[in-house]
Amino acid sequence: xxxxxxxxxxxxxxxxxxxxxxxxxxxxxxxxxxxxxxxxxxxxxxxxxxxxxxxxxxxxxxxxxxxxxxxxxxxxxxxxxxxxxxxxxxxxxxxxxxxxxxxxxxxxxxxxxxxxxxxxxxxxxxxxxxxxxxxxxxxxxxxxxxxxxxxxxxxxxxxxxxxxxxxxxxxxxxxxxxxxxxxxx
Numbered sequence: 001x002x003x004x005x006x007x008x009x010x011x012x013x014x015x016x017x018x019x020x021x022x023x024x025x026x027x028x029x030x031x032x033x034x035x036x037x038x039x040x041x042x043x044x045x046x047x048x049x050x051x052x053x054x055x056x057x058x059x060x061x062x063x064x065x066x067x068x069x070x071x072x073x074x075x076x077x078x079x080x081x082x083x084x085x086x087x088x089x090x091x092x093x094x095x096x097x098x099x100x101x102x103x104x105x106x107x108x109x110x111x112x113x114x115x116x117x118x119x120x121x122x123x124x125x126x127x128x129x130x131x132x133x134x135x136x137x138x139x140x141x142x143x144x145x146x147x148x149x150x151x152x153x154x155x156x157x158x159x160x161x162x163x164x165x166x167x168x169x170x171x172x173x174x175x176x177x178x179x180x181x182x183x184x185x
Contacts, residue, residue, distance in 0.1 A: 006020045091106075
């Protein structure tokens with residue numbers, strides 16, 4: 001979708017409907033006919049991108065493996081969909097842009113946090129994770145750490161830079177750190 005590419009590159013503020021229309025091979029008025037506003041176009045593009053990356057649901061996996069899968073799902077979303085990276089950054093940095101985007105990003109984050117809470121709670125129930133940890137708090141820390149790591153790394157199509165590891169470099173490290181933190185010692 002032309003809007004996803006444009007908004008991924010410039011965010012809501014930098015995205016231009018004229019460039020979107022040109023890339024899509026239509027006129028600007030047709031874009032406004034269907035989407036009514038730049039805000040709705042951006043909201044639709046972000047909602048579509050987020051909906052393609054639901055929380056991981058690895059059936060039959062142990063809680064530590066399910067936790068690693070949840071972390072991997074978030075990292076994969078940010079690594080493979082530049083618009084998610086941009087929307088997360090836009091929402092984290094400012095309350096600008098359409099409220100619907102902030103709501104969609106918030107719901108996406110909450111669905112991933114809730115999935116992590118379920119894994120942690122299941123892991124506590126089954127003796128994999130420490131009983132004294134509070135799953136909601138730990139899940140929030142995990143989610144913020146994963147998104148923060150994903151936002152501070154370079155996407156795979158960028159030029160390699162030794163000071164900016166790739167998202168996939170964090171996947172194993174974060175998974176191990178989180179599982180080690182939650183596990184009995």
